[in-house]
Amino acid sequence: MRERPDRRDVMSATVLPLLLVAGEYDSVAPPERVFTVDKPNVTQAVIQGAGHMSMMEAPKELARMVEDMVEMVGKVFGLKQQKKYAEALWEIDDLLSKNFRLNTRLLNSLSVEDIIDMFRLSGGVEADKLQTVARLLQEEGGVYKDMGEADEALRRFMKSLHLYLYADLNGAQRSMLQLQDRVAELKDEVKGYRLPVKTEKILLSYEEKEGRFDEAENVLFRLLNQREITEEEGVSFYERLLEREDEALNQGGLPRSEVLEGMETLRRRINA
Structure with missing residues (x-):
């Protein structure tokens, strides 16, 4: 980690809001090394008593975040029931600002x-x-949906879905916010709409990981038809499935015979 390239020039140049976090006793990236950029868009925070692995060493911060989220979801639900949409949006904004x-x-x-x-932190x-940010966006999308503003809701649902999927592929705790349930809800919300290619690609990985091979194949062919992945990548997908047991393939909605058929279809396209 000590040999990673210095990226402070990137932080100095960006206008995006930055939160710089350092553990009080971090000897690898101590506060004086982390807090080298002082601009209006930069917030500095020291986690007291923590070292380099501050997120693991300070789990109470994560627990507080979850508690705040649960409380906010309850408030927003009640406000939506009362059609107090402005107040519901304010609750979401307040939690986003707080955390x-x-x-x-x-x-x-x-x-x-x-x-x-x-x-991003330490690589x-x-x-x-x-995934907490994804949940906030999902809640905000739900408010706009109830307000009848479908386009505003859809934008937030799509962004939320992408963030959930990315968080999951990078080790998010699924049980923290019932991530799999949230993804299922958002897939229903965006059904019938064309997802961004970058979202489709991580959705393909997610569906394969979940064992929903028929759903993964649907995503695969959407990407192939848009020429966003190659036939060779598609063949690799089927080759991975052939390593699975027949029972798993059947449960995933894609029997071995269909896997072989799909692979042969792509190989013919490659050789055409």
Whole structure:
């Protein structure tokens, strides 16, 4: 880690909001080395008593975040029932500000890549914080849906789905916010709409990981038809499935005979 390239010039140049976090007793990246950028868009935070693995050493911070989230979801649900939409949006914005020093307007102006970059730390991603942001976006989308603003809701649902999937592929605790249930809800919300290619690609990995091979194949062919992945990558997908037991393939909705058929179809396209 000590030999990683210095990225402070990137932090100095960006106008995105940054949260710089350091453990009080971190000898690898001590506070004086981390807090070298002082700009209006930069927030500095020291986790008292923690070293380099501050997220593992300070689990109470994560627990507080989850408690705040549960409380907010309950409040927003009640406010939506009362059609107090402005108050519901304020609750979401307040929690976003409290935990991440962000506001919903800024969050929705950023791309998913920019949001993910905000939660990169020491070469990794703070996946549980990322899924918390995804939950906030999902809640906000739900408010706009109830308000009848379908386009605003859809934008937030799509962004939330991408962040959940990315967080999951980077080690998020699934039980923290029932991530799999949230992904299923969002898939229903965006059904019938064309997802961004970057989201489709990680959805393909997610569906394969979950053992929903028929769903993964559907994503695969959407990407192939858009020429966003190659036939060779598709063949590799089927080759991975052939390593599975027949029972797993059947449960995943893609029997071995269909796997072989799909592979042969792509090989013919390659040789055409």
